[in-house]
Amino acid sequence: MGGRAKNLAVSLLLPLATLLLWFVLSAGGLVPGYLLPSPGKVLVAGQQYIFGATGEGPYAGRFAGDLAASLARVLLGFSLAAVLGIPLGLCAGRLALVNRLVAHAVGGLRAVPGICWLPLAMIWFGIGVRTTVFLVAMAAFFPIYQNALTGAQLVAPIWFQAGAMLGISRLKGIFAILLPAAMPNIITGLRLGMGISWAYLVLGELTGVPDGLGAVIMDARMLGQTDIILVGIILIAIIGRICDRLLVGALRLCFKSARRQL
Amino acid sequence: MTSSERAVATTENGMSRAILEISGLHHRFVHNGDSRLVLHDLSLAVRRGELVCLIGRSGCGKSTLLKIVAGFLTPAAGECRLDGHLISRPGPDRCVVFQEDALFPWLTVRENIGFGLTGRQWPRVKLDREVERFLDLVGLGEYGEHLPRTLSGGMKQRVALARVLIREPQILLMDEPFGALDAQAREEMQELLLRLVRQRQQTILFVTHDVQEAVVIADRVLLLDPGSGAIREEMQVGLDRPRDRNDVRFHACCARLHQWLRV
Ligand SMILES: Nc1ncnc2c1ncn2[C@@H]1O[C@H](COP(=O)(O)OP(=O)(O)OP(=O)(O)O)[C@@H](O)[C@H]1O
Numbered sequence A: 001m002g003g004r005a006k007n008l009a010v011s012l013l014l015p016l017a018t019l020l021l022w023f024v025l026s027a028g029g030l031v032p033g034y035l036l037p038s039p040g041k042v043l044v045a046g047q048q049y050i051f052g053a054t055g056e057g058p059y060a061g062r063f064a065g066d067l068a069a070s071l072a073r074v075l076l077g078f079s080l081a082a083v084l085g086i087p088l089g090l091c092a093g094r095l096a097l098v099n100r101l102v103a104h105a106v107g108g109l110r111a112v113p114g115i116c117w118l119p120l121a122m123i124w125f126g127i128g129v130r131t132t133v134f135l136v137a138m139a140a141f142f143p144i145y146q147n148a149l150t151g152a153q154l155v156a157p158i159w160f161q162a163g164a165m166l167g168i169s170r171l172k173g174i175f176a177i178l179l180p181a182a183m184p185n186i187i188t189g190l191r192l193g194m195g196i197s198w199a200y201l202v203l204g205e206l207t208g209v210p211d212g213l214g215a216v217i218m219d220a221r222m223l224g225q226t227d228i229i230l231v232g233i234i235l236i237a238i239i240g241r242i243c244d245r246l247l248v249g250a251l252r253l254c255f256k257s258a259r260r261q262l
Numbered sequence B: 001m002t003s004s005e006r007a008v009a010t011t012e013n014g015m016s017r018a019i020l021e022i023s024g025l026h027h028r029f030v031h032n033g034d035s036r037l038v039l040h041d042l043s044l045a046v047r048r049g050e051l052v053c054l055i056g057r058s059g060c061g062k063s064t065l066l067k068i069v070a071g072f073l074t075p076a077a078g079e080c081r082l083d084g085h086l087i088s089r090p091g092p093d094r095c096v097v098f099q100e101d102a103l104f105p106w107l108t109v110r111e112n113i114g115f116g117l118t119g120r121q122w123p124r125v126k127l128d129r130e131v132e133r134f135l136d137l138v139g140l141g142e143y144g145e146h147l148p149r150t151l152s153g154g155m156k157q158r159v160a161l162a163r164v165l166i167r168e169p170q171i172l173l174m175d176e177p178f179g180a181l182d183a184q185a186r187e188e189m190q191e192l193l194l195r196l197v198r199q200r201q202q203t204i205l206f207v208t209h210d211v212q213e214a215v216v217i218a219d220r221v222l223l224l225d226p227g228s229g230a231i232r233e234e235m236q237v238g239l240d241r242p243r244d245r246n247d248v249r250f251h252a253c254c255a256r257l258h259q260w261l262r263v
């Protein structure tokens, strides 16, 4: 067996074992179907949710629309968090004054669990896209900010000295030295932020928006459709994983500092 | 003779004028409340094209002096002048080869060497040709696309040397650049350095622990004395180049420097 095949087998071991356990539990009648539907039932529900024609069932064919809605919200919130978090984190990491200025504000806000923002967001933005985007951005901001800050603080002083003696101005040094040197930490922050974005997306969509993967899960609970809940969970797991890989891939494509230091 | 008189004397006994002039330099470090005077009324001068070695016990302030000349540190008192201009901050007229690895790990060897040229509005072709030339000069022609982490210590220092030589600094500051290499690699690097810098009349202030190294490369050796915090001894190495490490006079020079360090 080649190294690649071996690695693949190892990485699939746990998912397959889980699937097997699930089979045993539901098929053996150990757990009643309304609590844990069988894999077959979930597969059918999923197949209908994704590929079915509209009208075949309550959720048939809704996947594409839900995915588009959720993806848009995640990307919007995540982008907002990145656009604010990276520059602010880098500034705070390099400039003691900025760090002192924002330390209490950011530290205080972070101490508030993200879910606390939900009532306020609903009052401010009503039920809908903006509440979800706000929650996602709020939650994703902190890991992105914190990792950018740490990355900026950890840049070896000798690199800035080397840059200065080679005639690189401070402004150019931001792009030539600070950003690439902090890149590994920035990437860690973005990946954590992306992960948390999906968590808060579902939270935001639980509040009664008509579409989105989180909305489907909540809706299915009210109709007692446990199979659809499981379909939603599995899809979010898969899409979240794909998003993470795409994020890393995009960063590696765009920045050679990401390509070479990861 | 006080150290400032010595600085003047060294400028006068040579043929060319001093390019680096340091006079009355003081520097102290404050650490946990108590302050320690590291440099005390230190003066020295380096002539254009001269290779000066600075030796001294560990912790006597050699790196501190180099950092002040590089502009990374501001002295408590005294001044450094390069070609008559007061040194106040880092600049490409004074480039440093550090003892530790200071290459940019996210850039290839080629990009590291070309880094200092990015500010110039040169056409791409000219830039590439210049980088290629220096790549060959330091004998790394085949390693252009390698990342620093895949290089040995000696190769890294070659890159470090190329990336500062390409900027054509007025003075090259070298802080124990070969200190981390084994004896074989160190001798190779010393030869390479001499080959590269002698023909271009590069001025160098070179810090080292290694007495042999000083005698192999230096025109003049200075002793930085930890007690007084100033230059206490000076020796002109009058040996012909290339220098023979087995020569009696070579050994005599080494013995003298050893003697300095022991006192
Ligand atoms: N940033 C600093 N803060 C406090 N003390 C310092 C600092 N840098 C250096 N020193 C002290 O100043 C003295 C001189 O340090 P320096 O690094 O210049 O010595 P050196 O001659 O280069 O030694 P070595 O040969 O070991 O490199 C040392 O005693 C050191 O402890």
Ligand SMILES: [Mg+2]
Pocket (backbone or CB within 6 Å): B062, B063, B064, B175
């Ligand atoms: Mg030192």
